[in-house]
Amino acid sequence: MVKITVDPVTRLEGHLRIDAEVSGGKIKKAWSSGQMWRGIENILKGRDPRDAWMFTQRICGVCTTVHALASVRSVENALGMEVPLNAQLIRNLTQSLHALHDHIVHFYILSALDWVDVISAAGADPKAASSLAQSLSDWPNNSIKRMKAVKKQLNDLVASGQLGPFANGYWGHPAMKLPPEVNLMAVSHYLEALDYQRKANEALAIIAGKTPHVQNVIVGGVATAINLDNEATLNIERLYRIKSLLEEVDGFIKNVYLVDVCAIGALYAAWLPYGKGVTNYLSVPDMPLDTKGEKFDLPGGTIMSGKLDSMKSIKSFNDPYFGKNVAESIAHSWYNGDWSKHPYEEETAPKYTDFNADAKYSWMKSPTFKGKPMQVGPLAQVLAGVATGDKLTMKYANKALKLISAVAGVKVGAEILHSTIGRHAARAIRCAMMSDLALKHWELLVANIAKGDLEIFNPPTFPKGEQRGYGFHEAPRGALSHWIIIKNGKIDNYQCVVPSTWNACPRNGKERPGPYEASLVGNPIADETKPLEILRTIHSFDPCIACAVHMVDPAGGELAKIKVL
Amino acid sequence: MALTRREFLKGISLTVAALGLPAEFIPRMVQAAMAKKRPPVIWLHFQECTGCTETLLRASHPDVAKLIFELISLDYHETIMAAAGHQAEKSLHDSVQANKGKYICVVEGGIPTADKGIHCKIAGKTGVQIIKEVANNAAAVIAIGTCAAFGGVQAAKPNPTRVKSAGDLIKGPPVVNIPGCPPNPANFLGFILHYLTFGKLPALDKLGRPKFAYGRLIHDHCERRAHFDDGRYAEEFGGEGHKLGYCLYKLGCKGPQTYANCPTARFNDVGAWPVGIGHGCAGCTEPGFWDNGSFYERLPEIAGLKVDEAGGKATGAVAVAAGVHAVAGVGRKLAKAKGGK
Numbered sequence: 001m002v003k004i005t006v007d008p009v010t011r012l013e014g015h016l017r018i019d020a021e022v023s024g025g026k027i028k029k030a031w032s033s034g035q036m037w038r039g040i041e042n043i044l045k046g047r048d049p050r051d052a053w054m055f056t057q058r059i060c061g062v063c064t065t066v067h068a069l070a071s072v073r074s075v076e077n078a079l080g081m082e083v084p085l086n087a088q089l090i091r092n093l094t095q096s097l098h099a100l101h102d103h104i105v106h107f108y109i110l111s112a113l114d115w116v117d118v119i120s121a122a123g124a125d126p127k128a129a130s131s132l133a134q135s136l137s138d139w140p141n142n143s144i145k146r147m148k149a150v151k152k153q154l155n156d157l158v159a160s161g162q163l164g165p166f167a168n169g170y171w172g173h174p175a176m177k178l179p180p181e182v183n184l185m186a187v188s189h190y191l192e193a194l195d196y197q198r199k200a201n202e203a204l205a206i207i208a209g210k211t212p213h214v215q216n217v218i219v220g221g222v223a224t225a226i227n228l229d230n231e232a233t234l235n236i237e238r239l240y241r242i243k244s245l246l247e248e249v250d251g252f253i254k255n256v257y258l259v260d261v262c263a264i265g266a267l268y269a270a271w272l273p274y275g276k277g278v279t280n281y282l283s284v285p286d287m288p289l290d291t292k293g294e295k296f297d298l299p300g301g302t303i304m305s306g307k308l309d310s311m312k313s314i315k316s317f318n319d320p321y322f323g324k325n326v327a328e329s330i331a332h333s334w335y336n337g338d339w340s341k342h343p344y345e346e347e348t349a350p351k352y353t354d355f356n357a358d359a360k361y362s363w364m365k366s367p368t369f370k371g372k373p374m375q376v377g378p379l380a381q382v383l384a385g386v387a388t389g390d391k392l393t394m395k396y397a398n399k400a401l402k403l404i405s406a407v408a409g410v411k412v413g414a415e416i417l418h419s420t421i422g423r424h425a426a427r428a429i430r431c432a433m434m435s436d437l438a439l440k441h442w443e444l445l446v447a448n449i450a451k452g453d454l455e456i457f458n459p460p461t462f463p464k465g466e467q468r469g470y471g472f473h474e475a476p477r478g479a480l481s482h483w484i485i486i487k488n489g490k491i492d493n494y495q496c497v498v499p500s501t502w503n504a505c506p507r508n509g510k511e512r513p514g515p516y517e518a519s520l521v522g523n524p525i526a527d528e529t530k531p532l533e534i535l536r537t538i539h540s541f542d543p544c545i546a547c548a549v550h551m552v553d554p555a556g557g558e559l560a561k562i563k564v565l
Numbered sequence: 566m567a568l569t570r571r572e573f574l575k576g577i578s579l580t581v582a583a584l585g586l587p588a589e590f591i592p593r594m595v596q597a598a599m600a601k602k603r604p605p606v607i608w609l610h611f612q613e614c615t616g617c618t619e620t621l622l623r624a625s626h627p628d629v630a631k632l633i634f635e636l637i638s639l640d641y642h643e644t645i646m647a648a649a650g651h652q653a654e655k656s657l658h659d660s661v662q663a664n665k666g667k668y669i670c671v672v673e674g675g676i677p678t679a680d681k682g683i684h685c686k687i688a689g690k691t692g693v694q695i696i697k698e699v700a701n702n703a704a705a706v707i708a709i710g711t712c713a714a715f716g717g718v719q720a721a722k723p724n725p726t727r728v729k730s731a732g733d734l735i736k737g738p739p740v741v742n743i744p745g746c747p748p749n750p751a752n753f754l755g756f757i758l759h760y761l762t763f764g765k766l767p768a769l770d771k772l773g774r775p776k777f778a779y780g781r782l783i784h785d786h787c788e789r790r791a792h793f794d795d796g797r798y799a800e801e802f803g804g805e806g807h808k809l810g811y812c813l814y815k816l817g818c819k820g821p822q823t824y825a826n827c828p829t830a831r832f833n834d835v836g837a838w839p840v841g842i843g844h845g846c847a848g849c850t851e852p853g854f855w856d857n858g859s860f861y862e863r864l865p866e867i868a869g870l871k872v873d874e875a876g877g878k879a880t881g882a883v884a885v886a887a888g889v890h891a892v893a894g895v896g897r898k899l900a901k902a903k904g905g906k
Contacts, residue, residue, distance in 0.1 A: 011646070040719070047859075060615065061616020061747060158590060162602065230808065232841070530652070
């Protein structure tokens with residue numbers, strides 16, 4: 001048996017350590033350990049609840065916007081407030097535009113290099129790469145000229161001897177299976193992805209002031225002033241600029257991103273059995289269509305043991321099914337004690353005791369829903385859509401499955417989604433859905449403004465005494481919730497239960513492994529000194545570790561190490 | 566060149582092996598070795614949110630592909646590098662050894678010092694140690710973002726891990742601060758381009774910030790300044806003044822005490838910035854902005870207007886004075902500012 005430590009796991013936000021026991025070329029057991037703690041929840045204590053979103057958004061600059069949205073929703077929930085329809089729609093545009101950027105960046109920049117061999121691409125035939133790419137999609141930049149240019153750019157980089165971020169990659173690794181032409185196509189799209197994620201951000205900045213770290217989300221609504229008769233506000237010029245940028249990004253998502261994920265996934269069909277892990281899924285509804293948060297465009301709820309007929313929907317921002325069933329355990333986490341508590345009841349007393357696989361080994365707590373570990377993320381959300389027969393989900397899920405079947409040469413159904421590759425496919429499906437929804441909510445906003453409604457804000461008032469509230473948000477990485485207790489207008493307790501904590505958590509009080517840990521079991525490992533396969537499965541979750549442990553920072557982690565014991 | 570051809574070729578072969586490339590790259594590498602090198606850059610992450618890296622993804626002039634392929638050699642950067650674990654560590658060590666005293670080091674994040682720095686350990690070393698080994702051996706250090714420049718959000722009261730800025734800890738190379746939460750990528754790239762083009766640091770203010778980006782108060786070049794001067798204020802989000810694009814001073818704007826080029830550089834290539842959509846400036850390029858009072862309380866005294874002379878130093882004092890009520894006798898502007906409430 002060989003024990004491997006990968007530390008740091010790169011191409012993600014924050015500092016993550018993965019330990020695995022490998023025997024006979026397969027992973028038998030795995031541990032996921034968050035290596036940081038910052039103290040943001042502690043810093044929030046005693047502050048003005050209106051300011052909380054500004055702080056919590058800084059939990060993560062990759063998941064920018066999401067902690068802002070969850071935070072204002074938690075305060076509004078505590079105060080029993082609604083926000084005006086325009087504010088809801090502008091927030092929806094904010095979240096969907098950010099999601100487009102986020103999903104594109106995740107696939108190309110943060111995970112493609114696990115599957116795509118950049119050095120192999122440097123030797124590809126541009127003509128063959130172009131004709132292959134054109135057989136998949138009629139994207140104009142799949143031309144021979146473009147492929148030639150990318151090949152030259154790549155060769156120039158390689159010949160410079162300064163590979164920069166591509167140095168010491170897993171080039172030529174036995175698990176890399178794509179032909180050179182597919183690699184070249186993917187590198188070409190990697191470079192284009194950089195342009196399109198930027199365009200999504202440009203559209204977002206028009207309503208949000210800037211990104212990363214938007215500055216338009218406020219308790220009670222949004223700060224984005226609307227006035228069709230003014231040059232300094234959201235007017236028809238700004239609205240249409242958003243739309244034209246959005247349409248460009250939409251083209252890339254539908255013709256390139258979704259297609260690449262399906263094609264590359266199908267070419268790695270041998271990987272479809274790997275990475276299943278925890279098959280209890282949690283998602284929350286989002287993209288609200290009303291001022292109360294009772295009607296949504298994105299479905300959410302729970303699915304237990306992978307059974308779609310066990311789907312139970314979460315129905316509103318106030319649904320006690322969500323509010324009552326979340327808890328966090330610290331059995332294997334570096335905090336004082338051993339308990340499982342509802343977020344309102346939690347206290348946070350850090351106690352670092354080094355990595356001990358049998359005892360405490362992570363800064364992350366272990367969230368549970370009705371006492372069970374849950375997988376969150378686009379896969380959970382897409383499965384909720386499939387389970388409820390949501391039309392938009394079905395449209396893109398069917399498209400993706402059809403394309404995977406065509407390239408793989410075998411007919412596959414939704415069951416393949418419970419896998420490492422399935423998480424990538426679900427993310428691409430969700431991205432296509434979010435692109436449609438961004439356009440739809442743009443239309444809804446314009447229609448509402450056309451009625452003469454310019455309202456964006458209901459002023460919050462903070463009564464004496466105590467109020468409790470939670471706000472949830474289906475972030476690009478999955479179900480996020482913030483839990484706040486306000487006393488006499490000041491923050492008394494603040495807890496964030498974050499997507500990457502659900503997924504990357506250590507074993508809970510009942511010794512059940514978290515989704516990362518469970519999903520690694522059974523993964524093949526071709527070369528223990530270069531455990532590329534671990535990166536594949538971990539990256540498929542889109543880890544965000546600053547989010548997962550929002551309290552302090554890297555402690556005790558031996559960043560940058562693979563130990564072969 | 567003192568190397569014999571044999572030694573030179575041997576060196577190239579080692580480099581090819583170190584990069585994990587097949588041997589057929591050797592002749593091309595020989596050619597490349599004669600050509601001009603892209604300056605090596607090592608990017609370190611400490612207590613941060615990666616927003617400063619994300620901001621670079623949004624840059625357009627140059628964009629990140631051009632930056633990496635043509636302008637610099639980004640030898641270590643955890644968020645984008647292909648290698649992980651041991652392979653990643655090798656990239657770092659190779660570059661530090663080969664380019665000692667010649668590389669640019671970028672620091673993203675604050676560095677915790679409580680409990681001997683154990684709250685930030687990388688490769689078994691504390692952030693403080695890594696600063697010594699990597700940053701102190703750089704030609705110059707860029708502290709990107711308010712965390713590296715001034716401690717940032719984790720240094721907000723009560724600063725649980727006793728976070729320090731890069732400049733507090735680095736000894737030797739010059740440290741340039743590019744604050745902002747995150748900063749405008751134009752300011753980071755502007756510094757890089759200035760340094761590579763002119764071979765020297767640009768002029769800096771007292772807080773180590775380039776004057777080309779942090780030389781004036783936001784208030785000085787604000788598009789809503791005329792409204793401030795004439796006493797036209799937004800009184801409430803979504804209210805009449807807000808819809809008319811009036812000054813956001815009463816809604817908590819920190820522009821009168823914040824040095825940055827947001828109103829001139831704008832963000833994301835669409836002419837956007839927070840004030841432009843209707844939210845006050847948060848003051849994120851200034852030290853301690855997290856503890857300068859609520860983002861929705863107006864600046865206590867228009868003594869903020871005196872800040873100009875002090876070059877940013879006095880801003881802290883203004884904020885500390887947080888008496889909330891504006892004081893009479895600061896002239897026409899204040900009188901009008903008070904008018905609404």
